[in-house]
Amino acid sequence: MQKLVEVLADKQALIAKSLALVLEKITTSLDQQDYFTIALSGGSTPKPLYEALSSQPLDWSKIQVFWGDERYVSPDHPDSNQRMARLAWLDRIPIPAANIHPMPTDEPDPHLAAQKYDDHLRQWFGVNSPDFPVFDLILLGMGDDGHTASLFPHTAALTVSDRCITVGEKDGNPRLTFTVPLINQARCVIFIAAGESKRPALHEIFSAYGDSFSYPSRLIHPPAGELYWLLDAAAGSSFV
Numbered sequence: 001m002q003k004l005v006e007v008l009a010d011k012q013a014l015i016a017k018s019l020a021l022v023l024e025k026i027t028t029s030l031d032q033q034d035y036f037t038i039a040l041s042g043g044s045t046p047k048p049l050y051e052a053l054s055s056q057p058l059d060w061s062k063i064q065v066f067w068g069d070e071r072y073v074s075p076d077h078p079d080s081n082q083r084m085a086r087l088a089w090l091d092r093i094p095i096p097a098a099n100i101h102p103m104p105t106d107e108p109d110p111h112l113a114a115q116k117y118d119d120h121l122r123q124w125f126g127v128n129s130p131d132f133p134v135f136d137l138i139l140l141g142m143g144d145d146g147h148t149a150s151l152f153p154h155t156a157a158l159t160v161s162d163r164c165i166t167v168g169e170k171d172g173n174p175r176l177t178f179t180v181p182l183i184n185q186a187r188c189v190i191f192i193a194a195g196e197s198k199r200p201a202l203h204e205i206f207s208a209y210g211d212s213f214s215y216p217s218r219l220i221h222p223p224a225g226e227l228y229w230l231l232d233a234a235a236g237s238s239f240v
């Protein structure tokens, strides 16, 4: 695994660096293959990145967009990760509808929805269990508590190793999330985190010894892939 930590002066520089890196990964991959698979993070941090991507002159027919986690709400709910990415980016570009792969949130039982998306991923990538699909790029955020995707501290989702998708839980509410082994299979994982409130969790995540059950982002280390941590100075100035 190649791990790179880069600290940018401020949030604007962080987004500019994230944009440049995502574009580099897309163009390099498309030189060698016909399509590029990306899994998106939600929350507030990546929104300006998605807005910036919306004005890039890419061949969107070659980009396949998935989500790494989703709140279990309808796609038009203000909390929906899909909604945020569509408003900021996907609704503004000429991307074929078939290239957008949102997590389903319409099953009465979220476990059924998790199984549906798991089946969809396996079918789309043509990968059967026990192997995992390999994403070209997975974008991740990190919450103040050290969670990533919807892998929250001290939850059962952290230990799921036989599926691509599982049900996470935040304050008693279900979410859908990529599992740790699926994320760790990726060719490239980019964490993007900003703000002073992330600093205590980052300290735990970057320390040589620590508790991954308390700080789930520690679990992400793709053995055959690249791992980037892009931070603004408020979050990361003491780590490089």
Ligand SMILES: O=C1O[C@H](COP(=O)(O)O)[C@@H](O)[C@H](O)[C@H]1O
Residues within 6 Å of the ligand: 040, 041, 042, 043, 044, 045, 046, 069, 070, 071, 081, 140, 141, 142, 143, 144, 148, 149, 150
């Ligand atoms: O709930 C979530 O939070 C994390 C971090 O979000 P941020 O607002 O601190 O950027 C995000 O990565 C995840 O996708 C999302 O569902």
